[in-house]
Amino acid sequence: MAAIDGLPPLRQVIATHGLSAKKxxxxxxxxDLNLTAKIARQAGALSDCDVLEVGPGPGGLTRGLLAEGARRVLxxxxxxxxxxxxxxxxAAYPGQLEVINADALELDPLAHLNPPIRVVANLPYNVGTELLVRWLTPPQWPPYWQSLTLMFQKEVAExxxxxxxxKAYGRLAILAQWRAEAKIAMTLPPEAFTPPPKIHSAVVHLTARAEPLFPADAGTLSRVVAAAFNQRRKMLRASLKGIAPGIEDHLRAAGLEPTMRAEQVPIEGFCALARQVSNTG
Structure with missing residues (x-):
């Protein structure tokens, strides 16, 4: 698989350029270029898309994306x-790869991309969740991206x-599934990486919904869900008492029992409650 592009194997690239991974x-x-190509394929057809990749490192996934036919990679x-x-x-893919030396948390990539856009990345562990939340909470929906194909620690993916x-159900599940269809596409053992992390990893594929799963004001929904899961062991009537006056009435109007706990409430229930709270705000 090292011959997919005529470039050296990644171990050789890392040795040549002194690229020891920084914690x-x-x-x-x-x-493993077999794996990076497989991850690239999880994103779907790329020949008509610009791809945003965050944290390419020595370029294993970058090579997979280009070998799988990505129109252009940023x-x-x-x-x-x-x-x-x-x-x-x-140099091996003239005009198809643009590299920007920047912090992804501080860069607006839209000036460098043309739709349709897919995001594919083996995200650095320390910024992965924050980037996902940002991609799921733009000012307008639908977002600029069609899909996100992202590597996380397996626990985060779950x-x-x-x-x-x-027990894994919480704010991240609601945020992701309210606005996207999410699935785990593949899992990877620690030994697939250098250095091997202490945990397994997983690739999550999220496809943007044209509209959120159920109607709700994004800000209100976020506030309600945050309050509910910040005290997830408490009943909703206790964890949400600061959200709005008469919270028990709002809960019942949304079809929820005040004695329920956050992890028992489906996304539809949280959206119904957010509409109730918005109507009295």
């Missing part, structure tokens, strides 16, 4: 040590796809 940057490099890399290795990939009644 401070949440780096764990995927070296790679945002904070670690300047990786730029020479990424430049070699750019929180994204969790269903009501499970």
């Amino acid at each position: 401070s940057l949440g780096q764990n490099f995927l070296l 790679a945002v890399e904070k670690d300047a040590r990786c730029l020479p290795a990424l430049a070699e990939i750019g 929180r994204i796809v969790a269903q009501p009644g499970s």
